[in-house]
Amino acid sequence: MKQAHSASQYSFEYTELGYNIAYYRKHRNLTQEQLAEMVDISRQHLGAIEAPNIIRPLSLDLLFAIANALNVEPYKLFLFNR
Numbered sequence: 001m002k003q004a005h006s007a008s009q010y011s012f013e014y015t016e017l018g019y020n021i022a023y024y025r026k027h028r029n030l031t032q033e034q035l036a037e038m039v040d041i042s043r044q045h046l047g048a049i050e051a052p053n054i055i056r057p058l059s060l061d062l063l064f065a066i067a068n069a070l071n072v073e074p075y076k077l078f079l080f081n082r
Contacts, residue, residue, distance in 0.1 A: 014055050016080040017063075022050040024070040024077070038069040 025035050036046040039062065048056040067074040 008055060011055050013080065014057060015052050017058075017077055018050040018052065018056070020077045020079070021046075021066055021070075024072050025050075028070055030070075035066070035069060039065040 025032070030038075032046045032050070033043045036043045039046075041062065045056075048054045049058055063077065064074055067077055
């Protein structure tokens, strides 16, 4: 049986995902508070997801809710600059 991967093993991916969420949020002229309210999480939780120095895993349900609120296809949140 394969061992589960730790969040730190994917720190680059979580950081880039947070950057992309912040990019699209700002592009829509939304504050963290506004987007957080739209997806029913706290502003602090969203801030931790977007923060590059904090590795905050998130569920697919939350990712899809964020993409929907931002009116962006979910795959675009996964387009990382390497």
